[in-house]
Amino acid sequence: MTRPAFWLRCEKKEFERRAALTPTTAKKLIDAGFQIIVERDEQRIFDDSEYEAVGCELVKNNSWPSAPKEIPIIGLKELPASTDPLPHSHIQFAHCYKNQAGWADILSRFDRGNGTLYDLEFLEDANGRRVAAFGFHAGFAGAAAGALALAAERRGEKLGQLNPYPNEEAMIEDVKKALGGSGKGVKALVIGALGRCGRGAVDLFKKIGLEDDDIIKWDMAETAKGGPFEEILDVDIFINCIYLSSKIPSFITRDTISAVGKNRRLTVVVDVSCDTTNPFNPIPIYTINTTFSEPTVRVDLPSELPPLSVISIDHLPTLLPRESSEQFSADLLPSLLEFPDRNTARIWTDAYKLFQKKLVSMDDFP
């Protein structure tokens, strides 16, 4: 019997340094009898030698199109645009199930190649909860970016370009240094504090030295009274980490900001949830997603009021590629171990059924 295998492909998306399989999870799969083939990739945060050291077979960058058809290809982000048919099984985020731009073109590649897409965004446990997500490090990195923006505002400057950190310690040290050695005295409010992103944001604030009383943690119970909330205006940094699933009253508006006048404490808003274009966005004070090169956007307020910056970056975990990959890959591992039984294992049969449903929906596409 041949060994089950995964082929870890390179990532081609700009700035993407994360990996779906890390040397740690690759070793666990090898120990469980899998063959792990890894494309050499300079862009990846993990060195090729780290994979070699745990027994992976290294192959040429971007060579997956010529991989044997029965070997599933695993990656993280979208494949570069092309019209080539896809004959393999691909495990990845494809961003084509919610009618995103180009969705039908992507699906038709699988259709024409007779390949299968197992989309990582839709791998769910028996309770309908995603088995692996990058939320924790999105909140962690978002809180760090918020603290850096606060430090910049205090110097009368705008936050400059953000770059991925080699590890969590480097990020914490950088943020502490920007705040003069510690975050003590900074006050923050996190909404959605019980979720993945929210827990990450709270963790960063603790690690940079905020007092526990200065980290206000809200979730459903605290927002049940309905916004807008004056409490948001009375902290230095507000982090929104909710999972928006229906229309809710705004948490903060330009009117509530203007109403408190010049004595407002709130200096930075980090919208980790980034429901920027959603008509129900509960933070309707900005209209664009910000980027690593331009991390903040100013809220349009009367000129006599102190400035207020918003961070609305939608790929925050990329700032911590090593730790976010390790956590994601470890959460994915139990499902990967079941992949050889994909014709009967619920998680994979559900993902396959969803793929089939999306293929059929292409027929309704004009």
Ligand SMILES: NC(=O)c1ccc[n+]([C@@H]2O[C@H](COP(=O)([O-])OP(=O)(O)OC[C@H]3O[C@@H](n4cnc5c(N)ncnc54)[C@H](O)[C@@H]3O)[C@@H](O)[C@H]2O)c1
């Ligand atoms: N910006 C990024 O880079 C990035 C990365 C990952 C996830 N996200 C986004 O962050 C959001 C949260 O993701 P998650 O994985 O943490 O979700 P999650 O389901 O783990 O947590 C969401 C939390 O929000 C709470 N919540 C929902 N509605 C609320 C309300 N009205 N008031 C108060 N609390 C409320 C829930 O009770 C839960 O605790 C999602 O929209 C996700 O797409 C953004």
